[in-house]
Amino acid sequence: MRSVPHFINGALVEERGHSPVFNPATGEVIAKVPVPSRDVIDQVVEVARSASTSWGQSSLSRRTNILFTLRQLLVEHVDELAALITTEHGKTHADAKGEIARALENVEYACGLIEHLKGGFSDQVADGVDVHSTREPVGVVVAVTPFNFPIMVPLWMTANALASGNAVILKPSERDPSVSVRLGELLQQAGLPDGVFNVLQGDGSTVTALLEHPDVDAVSFVGSTPVARHVHDVASAHHKRVQALGGAKNHMVVLPDADLDVAADAAINSGFGSAGERCMAISVVVAVGDVAGDLIDKIATRLDKLRVGPGQDPASDFGPLITKEHLDRVVSYVTSAPDDGINVVRDGTSMVSPRGFFVGPSLLDGVRPGTKVYDDEIFGPVLGVARVATFDDAIALVNNNPYGNGVAVFTRDGNAARLFSRQVHVGMIGVNVPIPVPIAAYSFGGWKSSLFGHAHIYGPEGFAFYTRAKVITTRWPDASESQIDLGFPTTR
Ligand code: NAD
Numbered sequence: 001m002r003s004v005p006h007f008i009n010g011a012l013v014e015e016r017g018h019s020p021v022f023n024p025a026t027g028e029v030i031a032k033v034p035v036p037s038r039d040v041i042d043q044v045v046e047v048a049r050s051a052s053t054s055w056g057q058s059s060l061s062r063r064t065n066i067l068f069t070l071r072q073l074l075v076e077h078v079d080e081l082a083a084l085i086t087t088e089h090g091k092t093h094a095d096a097k098g099e100i101a102r103a104l105e106n107v108e109y110a111c112g113l114i115e116h117l118k119g120g121f122s123d124q125v126a127d128g129v130d131v132h133s134t135r136e137p138v139g140v141v142v143a144v145t146p147f148n149f150p151i152m153v154p155l156w157m158t159a160n161a162l163a164s165g166n167a168v169i170l171k172p173s174e175r176d177p178s179v180s181v182r183l184g185e186l187l188q189q190a191g192l193p194d195g196v197f198n199v200l201q202g203d204g205s206t207v208t209a210l211l212e213h214p215d216v217d218a219v220s221f222v223g224s225t226p227v228a229r230h231v232h233d234v235a236s237a238h239h240k241r242v243q244a245l246g247g248a249k250n251h252m253v254v255l256p257d258a259d260l261d262v263a264a265d266a267a268i269n270s271g272f273g274s275a276g277e278r279c280m281a282i283s284v285v286v287a288v289g290d291v292a293g294d295l296i297d298k299i300a301t302r303l304d305k306l307r308v309g310p311g312q313d314p315a316s317d318f319g320p321l322i323t324k325e326h327l328d329r330v331v332s333y334v335t336s337a338p339d340d341g342i343n344v345v346r347d348g349t350s351m352v353s354p355r356g357f358f359v360g361p362s363l364l365d366g367v368r369p370g371t372k373v374y375d376d377e378i379f380g381p382v383l384g385v386a387r388v389a390t391f392d393d394a395i396a397l398v399n400n401n402p403y404g405n406g407v408a409v410f411t412r413d414g415n416a417a418r419l420f421s422r423q424v425h426v427g428m429i430g431v432n433v434p435i436p437v438p439i440a441a442y443s444f445g446g447w448k449s450s451l452f453g454h455a456h457i458y459g460p461e462g463f464a465f466y467t468r469a470k471v472i473t474t475r476w477p478d479a480s481e482s483q484i485d486l487g488f489p490t491t492r
Contacts, residue, residue, distance in 0.1 A: 002031040004177045006040065006201050007184035009047045010194025015040065019174045019203060024090035024320040024357045025310040033174045033201045041209050044169055044200050048140045049215045051195030052167035056137040060114045063163055069190035071107045074100065077186065081179055085150055086311035088176035090319040090357070091274045093311060102437065103155040106458055109440035110159035116463045117164065126491040129475045135467035137165035138241060139217035142210045144231065146223040147175035147322050148277045148379075154180055156444065157220040160462035162187075162197065166218075170199045171210065175322050177201050211235045218466065220457060221245065222279075225377070225403070225449050232452035243465055244452040245279075245445065247377040248405035251386075252282040252434055253394045253420065255411040256289040262432070263410040264298035270408075270434035271383035272306060272361050275318045280406045280428070280435045284367060284374065284384045286394045292387045296345060296365055299383070303346050303361050308381075310356070320357040321380060327357040330380030333373050334362045340371035348381060369400065377403070391416065399425045404447030408434045427451065 003017035017032020036044075074081070082096035089096070110116075119133040143157040154170050161168050172180040180199045187197045200206060204227070210216055211234045218241040221231040228246035235242035252270065254263045263285075270282040287295050309316035321327045331349045338344060348360030359381060367374040367384030374384060388394050398407055408430035409420045417431045427446040430436030438444050438459065445456025455465040 001029070004031050004033045004201055005181060006034070006036065006044070007181050007197075007199040008040075008044050009051075009198065010188050012181070013040065015201075021088055021175065021177065022323060022357075023087055024322055025312070027324065027356050030087070031178070033177050033203075035202050036200055036206055038209070041200065041206065041213070044198050045140065045210070045213050045215045047195040048167035048169050048198055051193060052137065052139050052165075055162075055167055055193060055196045056139070056165040058165065060117065063165070064111055064113055066187075066191045067107055067111045067113070067159065067163060070187055070192075071104060071111065073186045073190055074104055074107065077182075081151060081182060083312075084179045084182060085176065086319070088178060089147065089150060089311075090322065091277075091311050092316050092319055093314070095274050095318075096311070099149055099152045103152040105440035106152075106155045106159040109459065110163035113163035113463075116460070117467070125473075128477060128481070129473060129491070131471060131473050133469060133471045135164070135463070135469055138466055138468055139166060140215060141166045141168050141218045141220065141466060142216050143168055143170045144207050144219065144221045144223065145170065145172050146279075147173035148274070148279065150176040150179045151183060153222050154183060156222070156458045156462070158183075158197065160458055161220070161466045162192070164463055164466035166466055167196045168198065169210065169216075170197070171202055171207055172199060174201065174203050207231065208234060211240065212238050214238075216240060218242070219244070220465070222457070228452050229449075241465065242453050243455040243457060245457060246450050246452065247379075247403065248279045248281075248446060248450050249284065249374075249377055249401055249403040250280060250282050250406040250408075251284045251286050251394075251398050251401070252408040252410065253286040253398070254288060254291055254295055255391065255409065255413065255416055256291055257412050257416075258291070258410040259412065260291060260295050260298055264295060264302055266408070266410065266432075266434040267295075267299050267383060268302045268306070272303070272318055272381045275321055275359075276381040276383075277322065277379055278435070280437055281379075282383070282408065282434050283378060284386050286386050286388055286397060288388055288391060288394050292365070292385060296363070296385055299385075300345055300363055303363055306361050308351060308358055308360050318381065321359060322357065324357055326380070327352065327359055330359055330378060330382060333376070333378050333380070334364070334382055337364050337371075337373050340373070342366045342371060342373060342384075369397070391420075395420065395423050399423075402449045405450035406430065406436055406446070408432075408436065427456070
């Protein structure tokens, strides 16, 4: 059985495999992921620490050139990378290519590092005194990523962390770890010095060891809410800079004036794309006023045409779930929904296959707070519809939810959309856009239980997170101007 290697100091490092990696389309174990020994963990941190010193001193033009080359290599290898993602994750090839396209945006943004790392200069703030600011790398950055975007989320972190002059230790998801190793090889091919980017395979215990390690300076985490909270707390207790992005329950509010065909298309795309395994997937459609009946009919008609199958098959709209355990969990939400008085409009559990981790799309009517399908993040192809009477009820529903990652409003009324955007307590809002993942020039982050720590990820906040500020106050006095004065220095 193949053991997925680490990528440390520019070389593949083998250890005995531990956790299984499945091909979710067949259910077969195709590789095993090691859990690194303490020696290997210490080795990778030492390598990264040592590499961070010289990389942090590298010229900005050199970093830019490497990132430009990486971008080109990612473009040239897009089909190979997408195939690798499809094999271990299960998403369709087209969806995997979409993920790579969004990852490329982050590399392109990082290529502008000379602009992003620019400091300020204030001339003559007092007589003969100037002030300027710089930003310096934090040192060793640990990046911990989830299974659902095995190349995009690593590049959300890595592109800006490397651009800022840091060394990176990526701990990818143990579910689909191979593409991270390819990323390491491509970065090496792009000219990145060995040791600046490393991939350490492993599980939660590996992450905890890194969080506690004295030579780790900053931690970027993306994953589920309970783990995000834990990572934030442990990293903070060990005095690390930390941003930990968690799970979600994203609402799509459909106002009575909305075009219901447009809304139904959006609900299908955002609810069932990637089998609902996206942190920005819509999981609750909020039907306002009397739109529920027509809207549910339109969604159900479209849902009946979806094709579930292997990600390699171009005819598949979405592929399998990540593991059998996760499949069973998703199925249990649908089968137990009637116990909470929820109407199962479409039951995708009839499509569960003996081979692979497939389940069909489900549509549930009448989800509401206090029911399991509303309260929990299901992370599968299950779309709930909540019925509310008014715009204010919709806002209250969204704001009372503990998560605050993404939300969408569907309407033709600009003022209603504006009020909605101002009143919801959510980090990313789409107006007639169901998956409002910001472009790379803006930062990504939820509110409430969707983010622990204050910094959003990538974009300008990414550069701020991966650097420390310095402010230098300068004076070149003549000896004749020098004097004894024990008063606190003022600019007046
Ligand atoms: P997960 O929390 O199970 O795992 C994420 C990472 O944490 C993995 O690398 C895993 O090895 C590690 N990990 C697991 N247990 C740990 C522990 N006890 N201590 C330390 N590290 C641990 O998440 P997942 O199932 O891989 O991904 C799906 C989740 O990620 C969903 O909740 C989804 O909403 C969320 N997600 C959020 C965003 C976002 O931007 N907010 C983006 C993608 C996914």
